[in-house]
Amino acid sequence: MILCGLTGSIGMGKSTTLAMFEEEGAAVWDADAAVHRLYAEGGAAVRPVSERFPGVLGEDGGVDRAALGKEVLGNKEALVELEAIVHPLVRQDQEAFLAQARADVAVLDIPLLAETSQAERFDVVVVVTADEEVRQERVLARPGMTDAKLGAILARQLPESERLKLADYVVRTDRGLEEARQEVRRIMLALREKNRLS
Template sequence: MMIIGLTGSIGMGKSTTAAMFREAGIPVYDADAAVADLYVKGGAAVEPLEAAFPGVTRDGAVDREALRQRVLGNDEAMAKLNAVVHPLVGKDRIGFFERAKAANADIVVLDIPLLFETGGHANVDAVVVASAPAHMQRERVLAREGMTEARLDDILKRQTPDAEKRARAQFVVDTSQGLDHARAQVREIIAVLRDPLRRPARVVEPK
């Protein structure tokens, strides 16, 4: 079973690209959705995050905005957050792999926003990056409710630059030319991965 890491900076169309892999019958693990499940009432991250950051929960669930305010621009707080969340996500991911194996999947996709930043690229067989021009990225993100230039700039400072991601990936999906164009790229990536004569050598070496 080939493990493909899908990533992309904020506003680059990663989630839309993940949906296209899913539409093509490829199991996709959504790390953001897994984290969201950990934050809801009764979620596994609620109690440990309240212990680490008193006051960030409300009505038995994590208040994501309150948590964001506590860790924004604070590397030590971010490391503390990751120390709580990452092991829980890892446990959830094991269940995903077990289900995919039982379904005889030949390819799975891990949709991970911070794939390079967390070193997760070392654990996949190939990387797919969703990308678009910087001006389009900013337009998309600033159209979101509550987003500001300052907040976007802070997010981008914490993400590997798009140019570096594209250079380190085996595949790039250009999301700037419409859904049909992106969907065709996804189909071609799947075809290449399933063809031993066209499949690229694994260039993401484990640490």
């Protein structure tokens, strides 16, 4: 099985691209979906996160991500503490996914792949990118997003030029869905050929 790391900055279109890989037959793992599972009622992160950050437990028994965001955004120390709790649980979720995956290509969405030096874990890295103006328009259209919040998120991420240096393949999402889909198909063909020859 070829292990592919999919990454990109906020608003670049990772979720859409990941869905395209799934449509082409890849087994896919979504980091955001994993965090949602961990934060949902009964999730493995609920108790340790709510103990460290009192007041973030929602009425549904899970972690209220908006309340948690207010606690950690712009607070480097709190963010480090949160990541120390959540990242090992996310990695366990990844490993469970890989143990069950039955496909010739597995694609893992790792938003901070570059920032956390994880490129060496993967056979190939795919970077999803888009024009800066397109990205900003997409992100600021999200509910509750502000320029200040976007700035705080981007401050934790590498410049796009640095992320692109890690790429074995690049998918642009600002030229229309069909062009992005065609690029995903080309990548899948290349990965399957690589798998066949290995």
